[in-house]
Amino acid sequence: MVVAETKSADGFEQEKWLDELIEEIRARHLQPEDRYEVTAILESFGWNDERARMAFGVQDVFELASLIWDKMQQSILFTPFAPIEKQKLGRLIFEIIQQFFRGMIFALPMAVSVLSMLTLKFSLWSYENLSVATATAIGIGTIASFIIVGGFTQAIARRGFFYIMLGYYNMARKMTFYFIRLGFLVCIGVCLLLYGVNVVFNLFPYAMISIAILYFFFLNTIWLSVTVYYILRKELVFTCLIVLGIFLVWLFFDVFKMSIIVSQLIALLVVSFLSLMLVAKYFSDAERKMEKGIAPQMPRISITLFSTMPYFIYGFIYFSFLFVDRVFSWSTPDSFIPYIVWFRGPYEIGLDFALLVLIVPMGISEVVVSKLIKDIYASQKGYMGTETKAMNQRFLRMYLKMSAWMAAISVVSALLLYMTAKAFFVHHPQSIGLTLFTNPTTHFVFLWGLTGYVLIASALLNAVILFSLSQPALVAKAIIPAFGVNMIVGFLATRWAHFGFGHDIGNNPGYTYAVFGLVAGGILFVWLSTRNVWKVLSELDYYMYAAS
Secondary structure (H helix, E strand, O other), X not given: OOOOOOOOOOHHHHHHHXXXXXXXXXXXXXXXXXXXXXXXXXHHOOOXXXXXXXXHOOOOHHHHHHHHHHHHHHOOOOOOOOOXXXXXXXXXXXXXXXXXXXXXXXXXXXXXXXXXXXHHOEXXXXXXXXXXXXXXXHHHHHHHHHHHHHHHHHHHHHHHHHHHHHOOHHHHHHHHHHHHHHHHHHHHHHHHHHXXXXXXXXXXXXXXXXXXXXXXXXXXXXXXXXHHHHHOOOHHHHHHHHHHHHHHHHHHHHHXXXXXXXXXXXXXXXXXXXXXXXXXXXXXXXXXXXXXXXXXXXXXXXXXXXHHHHHHHHHHHHHHHHHHHHHHHHOOOOOOOOXXXXXXXXXXXXXXXXXXXXXXXXXXXXXXXXXXXXXXXXXXXXXXXXXXXXXXXXXXXXXXXXXXXXXXXXXXXXXXXXXXXXXXXXXXXOOHHHHHHHOHHHHHHHHHHHHHHHHHHHHXXXXXXXXXXXXXXXXXXXXXXXXXXXXXXXXXXXXXXXXXXXXXXXXXXXXXXXXXXXXXXXXXHHHHHHHHHHHHHHOHXXXXXXXX
């Protein structure tokens, strides 16, 4: 020990001995956690209350540790902050526009399909003049495809994008195609299950279940591919494939006079095949440009499945959340329905047009989340460890502003969509969209659908923030209860209306009130996801440390 004296000394000598003692403590531990760790180190050096009192005039070793701790804090070791590079205005504007269109382009196929329905009366998987039975079969196949494949798309996005960010395109390709193969196996299993259940219980005619299975299979292939385009930043290619598919439907249906079902199935087959071929090509091109070297080994499948399970669950629940109200609406026994579910055109049209309100908010969400996450990671270089509270408060304020902007933009988008649709369809009386305002049931669903999707837009902003901070469990804790409320409210609203309890709400058929489930679930989704984001940002320093 350097400090070996046990007799009291003057102030100058005590200060000198204290500095020497601090150096010895730092030799043992450069930056102790607190004064209690300093006490433990002192005691390991042989210091006790009597020795501390004689050498420094303090009451006990704890007081000596507090004295040392305070002095160490005054000369705490730190690395100078790296200056945060500020972007030039032009570059910043370009990135904002790019991010906005990247978010919006993901919803562009939906807009293309609606536009095709308005102009051509058909899209890649729908047709205005379908029989109710055929529309029911296609609807079952479409909804099932979204729900079954939703978890796989989230898993592909998570793991594929992770490896792409690291530059390991070969690993991204292997992992992506693993999930695509797994998705195909599950898809085939579901097809066999649907067919087997129908044979046993005779739920639908053979023609209906065959159409449902065919659309389900081909749409699954397309949805599995679209996620890969997103992680490879080729979103516009998928929109082009949708346009190509609609062109093929027009060619076979209008020019060659084939049936609409055969025309759409051929187009779906071509688009599915091209989607997978282009995915393989893009990965091959990316791998050739990848830096050569020793790539890390692929993780065990069990580890991959475990790490992606929260994202898989979210994808499954999210699409179930979006479509469960339609299932309850189609199965409401308030009029003649020959099968367990029966397509409700007025309800479907109202929700399909209301869904367009998400296009602009999705673009805004991409911009604001990118800005928030970039600032969070940059701020780690601009705050000291003792300033974590100030950092957390800063991002809470930023989040409040972003949430307010998202809510305002979503509401304005809903108002503009409503007014634009009304102005457009008045001058196009032959369009199917005119029923949004002439059919009371469709108009009712359209208004409440807009409300529900405005709420979902804000909830999705929260979900993306939590995903970006590696907190998928908190997203699941928000959407699972919301899904439950969606189911309960939708079921009760449609069934109570059927038995006469809902007629005081309006003169709409009972199946209309399934939309209340969407709205109620949206409210809870917003509330729980907002609470979870607030929790994370309130302790952002901890969550950033845990994520690292």
